[in-house]
Amino acid sequence: MPVYSMTGYASAQHSGAPAGSAAEARGGRLGLEIRSVNSRFLDLSFRLSEELRQHEPALRELVAARIKRGKVEVRGYLESTSGDVLRDPSPRLLQRLGALQDQVRTWLPDARPLGIAEVIRLAETDGGAAADWSEALPRLARGALDDLMAAREREGSRVAAMMLGHLRQLRDLVQQAQPLVPQLVEQQRTRFLERWKEAMALADGAAVPETAQDRALTEATAFAIRIDVAEELMRLGSHIDEIERLVKKGGEIGKRLDFLIQELHREANTLGSKSAALELTRISVDMKVLIEQMREQVQNIE
Structure with a gap:
């Protein structure tokens, strides 16, 4: 299924009023515009001319059957194609x-x-029957909805391609960080033990007893656990895989993507806060930049 954006615009016109109506003599033309922007839920609003207000329930049903999320505005109007815009009252x-x-x-x-x-x-309406748009208006609305959905699909395809590109960059950053984790853990363990030995030697002027060495190793191991980001990297990879699967699947994925983007940002933040090396900090910052760009685009996916 395609990915749909919530942003789109479509318009359609129908020339020729129903036979026998007052609008027929003036060359009436029916126009319809549909605009949509992003919203958490489906929010429909209608701006219809007086002659078309009775058709709002039918239009609402047509729109709700095709669109699941977004702030959608439908504007229907009647225009006169004759020279006189206003008819003189008799x-x-x-x-x-x-x-x-x-x-x-x-x-x-x-x-x-x-x-x-x-x-x-x-x-x-004087001198003729009121125009009956019950057939022309739904037909016009279906055509405008087809155009709107096509526009939303084109925009959604661009957003999906952008997201897949960002996901590839995020996966590269995760792969860059993974080899750094065991190296950093071992460095921290060695550095902690050396400093402990130096402190003990300065304090007692003697060799460090075996129990002190064991304690140093225990403290170093606890510290290494605190800075170990292997779990965060694993969860980042899992979220990236799930987002990629959803984008390729398509359909109504906006809400799930929004949740997963929040999880990505949380893991990238934790990676940065636990980082004990400048290289990991740089990777965390790059990740958050990409995730923020994705968050802005996800807000517009149905």
């Missing part, structure tokens, strides 16, 4: 609206008077 309509308004305010004196925008909107 004298008959204005007379009728005036009479109706007087009648309503006789019974409801506090009723708000009609505004110009409301009169114009009523004029749009």
Whole structure:
């Protein structure tokens, strides 16, 4: 399965209003835009013109069936392709609206008077039936969703390729660190024992007894255990393998990748804090730079 980004944009238009509607005479055109950005969950919002609001449940169902995560905004609008953008209200309509308004305010004196925008909107439907977009709108939405998913897939492919490249670099860093671990442990054991011998010789002016040597070895071993990062390197390798498997598998992997990236960062931090050599510190810093770059991209994967 492909990897999908949560970022995308698509638009589609349909020319020609349904026959017999008021929009047909004006050459009505239906437009739809879908935008999506990253979000922890699926967050749908709709900005539809007055004539299209009744179709929001159907549009919501179509979008939710294709998209699982992301902040998605759907905008639907109607445009007139004729020269006159606004239709002039007829004298008959204005007379009728005036009479109706007087009648309503006789019974409801506090009723708000009609505004110009409301009169114009009523004029749009005067002299013809309201347009029925129940067939054209879902068809247009499915086409726009296909384009959106294609855009999200293209962006997801780029993110996946970037992540696989970073994973290869992380694996190289782990391999660079592994030979350093036994060397550092042995160096620390030897250095600890030498310093212990020097301290004992200065204190007593005599040879170090066998029990002191055993104690020195015990202390050196405990210190070596504290700086041993073999376990962290093993877990880093395991997390890298799992992330690579998920990226190649594809699908809805964003939340699992986010968790694994956190685990990678934790192990890289521990590696740096336990480091007893400058080379290991450098490797830890390089790891954290790569992991942070991956974290930013993972936030955008569905």
